[in-house]
Amino acid sequence: MTNEDKKRRDFIKKMAGLGVLGLAAAAGIIGGRYLKTDKLRLRPPGAVDEDDFLALCIKCGQCLQVCPYDSIILEDLEGGAGVGTAYIEPRERGCYLCEAFPCILACPSGALDHEKAEIKYVHMGMAVIADESACLALYNKPVPDSAIDRIYEHTKVLTDEERETKKIEDIPNPSEKRELQVELLKKLEKFRGKQCTICADLCPYHPDPTLAIGMVAKNGGYIPEIREACVGCGACVELCPTDVLKIIPRATYQEIYKKA
Numbered sequence: 001m002t003n004e005d006k007k008r009r010d011f012i013k014k015m016a017g018l019g020v021l022g023l024a025a026a027a028g029i030i031g032g033r034y035l036k037t038d039k040l041r042l043r044p045p046g047a048v049d050e051d052d053f054l055a056l057c058i059k060c061g062q063c064l065q066v067c068p069y070d071s072i073i074l075e076d077l078e079g080g081a082g083v084g085t086a087y088i089e090p091r092e093r094g095c096y097l098c099e100a101f102p103c104i105l106a107c108p109s110g111a112l113d114h115e116k117a118e119i120k121y122v123h124m125g126m127a128v129i130a131d132e133s134a135c136l137a138l139y140n141k142p143v144p145d146s147a148i149d150r151i152y153e154h155t156k157v158l159t160d161e162e163r164e165t166k167k168i169e170d171i172p173n174p175s176e177k178r179e180l181q182v183e184l185l186k187k188l189e190k191f192r193g194k195q196c197t198i199c200a201d202l203c204p205y206h207p208d209p210t211l212a213i214g215m216v217a218k219n220g221g222y223i224p225e226i227r228e229a230c231v232g233c234g235a236c237v238e239l240c241p242t243d244v245l246k247i248i249p250r251a252t253y254q255e256i257y258k259k260a
């Protein structure tokens with residue numbers, strides 16, 4: 001077992017010791033510190049074990065180039081794992097779990113395992129509720145404009161004017177990439193000023209997102225409940241208006257929710 005594995009196991013044990021509710025409150029703090037100091041990144045779908053991934057990723061950027069959502073970024077000098085290593089920063093752009101996982105198929109080195117290019121084999125990490133008290137649904141508060149506008153900033157296929165005005169032009173023969181990203185914005189737009197169920201309604205887990213997340217009643221409002229099928233894609237983390245959710249990279253449902 002590597003040092004990284006030991007630290008991760010201790011971290012998860014610590015969280016599990018707090019129980020799920022304790023974990024919900026603490027994951028943001030402990031998890032945040034853990035992620036910051038240990039630099040355990042969220043890797044693209046299909047990533048092999050962390051040590052093997054770091055050895056195998058040849059920093060070619062192929063996965064990034066085929067990603068239609070621009071979800072994958074490459075580590076810079078401060079990344080820790082080496083300039084050019086692929087990762088996902090979910091608050092900036094989650095993964096949207098493309099049906100055919102082009103990122104996995106494009107990887108020439110085995111860092112993303114071609115045998116895992118199906119949703120049933122994908123496991124990137126696990127979502128946790130890091131700050132339940134920030135959830136808009138708990139207080140039945142409407143989704144503010146700023147929360148929707150923020151996602152336009154993440155959408156690289158738009159022109160500067162579209163990003164500025166929040167008005168998307170109909171262009172002839174748009175690329176598939178533009179179509180997919182615009183479709184996401186259109187789904188999100190429906191929540192402007194409405195009750196927030198964004199994390200549950202826009203979870204891309206397929207075929208049935210309710211196996212990964214659902215809204216449950218609490219104190220006169222609602223909060224999200226993370227379920228067993230969650231693959232840690234981070235879409236909910238990106239889209240949440242108030243930063244309620246976090247991803248613990250490579251953690252499993254069992255480790256987080258069942259060992260308390």
Ligand code: SF4
Nearest residue numbers: 067095096097098103
């Ligand atoms: S599954 Fe799709 S959205 Fe997710 S990283 Fe791969 S190519 Fe990008």
Ligand code: SF4
Nearest residue numbers: 203230232233234236
């Ligand atoms: S709940 Fe859904 S959107 Fe959030 S990380 Fe899990 S699979 Fe992805």
Ligand code: SF4
Nearest residue numbers: 135136196199240244
């Ligand atoms: S996206 Fe989910 S967690 Fe975030 S405020 Fe809305 S309901 Fe709450």
